[in-house]
Amino acid sequence: MGKFTEAIRKAAEKRIERVEKKEEAKPYVVRTVSDSKIDPHVLAYFDPTSPIAEQYRILRSNIQSINKAAPPKVLAITSAIHGEGKTITSINLAITFARDLNKESVLLVDADLRKGRLAKALGLAPHNGLADILNEGAKTEDLLLNIGIENLHILPSGNRPANPAELLGSAKMRNFVSEVRKQYDYVFFDCPPVVPVADAGVVAHLCDGALMVLQAGRTQKGIILHAQDRLHTSKVKILGYCLSHIEYHIPEYIYRYL
Numbered sequence: 001m002g003k004f005t006e007a008i009r010k011a012a013e014k015r016i017e018r019v020e021k022k023e024e025a026k027p028y029v030v031r032t033v034s035d036s037k038i039d040p041h042v043l044a045y046f047d048p049t050s051p052i053a054e055q056y057r058i059l060r061s062n063i064q065s066i067n068k069a070a071p072p073k074v075l076a077i078t079s080a081i082h083g084e085g086k087t088i089t090s091i092n093l094a095i096t097f098a099r100d101l102n103k104e105s106v107l108l109v110d111a112d113l114r115k116g117r118l119a120k121a122l123g124l125a126p127h128n129g130l131a132d133i134l135n136e137g138a139k140t141e142d143l144l145l146n147i148g149i150e151n152l153h154i155l156p157s158g159n160r161p162a163n164p165a166e167l168l169g170s171a172k173m174r175n176f177v178s179e180v181r182k183q184y185d186y187v188f189f190d191c192p193p194v195v196p197v198a199d200a201g202v203v204a205h206l207c208d209g210a211l212m213v214l215q216a217g218r219t220q221k222g223i224i225l226h227a228q229d230r231l232h233t234s235k236v237k238i239l240g241y242c243l244s245h246i247e248y249h250i251p252e253y254i255y256r257y258l
């Protein structure tokens, strides 16, 4: 068989493989919420040409370059302590991935079942979510939300349960993760902080790795090292670190390279 014929045969096989892969998972039907008032810190949404939105594009390409052949698809976003910027980073990152030219499908899940603030940061009214899937057996496709970005689905944390760590460590959670892994190109879990509770380690263990958000000028080295130890003990791969709350001292008209 000539080289040309061989190349056509391989391309045809690849296409069939792709079609079969898509057919494995039936697409979810999603509710669109038009009343969202997104946190102004979500610059990937409000100002995609800003230097900060560009930093999220750099972060996206760093994540995709970790392993070119098989980039991490299911990521946990966490930090050592509370309030370091996990939720805002998760939203910016999910939007940046969804706005990639390849139009890959993205799911953003609020896995902070104790204090989940994802829906609030998106300006949404409280909705049922992950806790209700794990607790009550609600169906994923009934709870997904869309904020107007076609290929980005949102799953809030839902009603606060009495036993978050147990729910996140349950077989139902493992099934949920493998289900959404098949459905989406990328899945981001916005997690609680590592030091005060066990939840992030439990969730991140089911993911391809964790991204740690560090608040510049606040979180001390000892606390970060402690959080790293906790994640390593839970057999979590730390994919990288993302600094938040950085202040730019260069005037934007110089920094903005357009």
Ligand SMILES: Nc1ncnc2c1ncn2[C@@H]1O[C@H](COP(=O)(O)OP(=O)(O)OP(=O)(O)O)[C@@H](O)[C@H]1O
Pocket (backbone or CB within 6 Å): 039, 041, 079, 081, 082, 083, 084, 085, 086, 087, 088, 089, 112, 115, 117, 192, 193, 243, 244, 245, 246
């Ligand atoms: N990169 C950033 N620069 C400046 N402010 C930020 C940044 N990221 C988040 N913030 C602000 O910091 C506060 C905490 O952010 P966020 O809710 O994302 O933190 P978190 O780590 O998810 O908190 P928690 O541990 O409570 O879940 C919010 O008021 C948010 O608007």
Ligand SMILES: [Mg+2]
Pocket (backbone or CB within 6 Å): 086, 087, 112, 117, 118, 190, 191
């Ligand atoms: Mg949060």
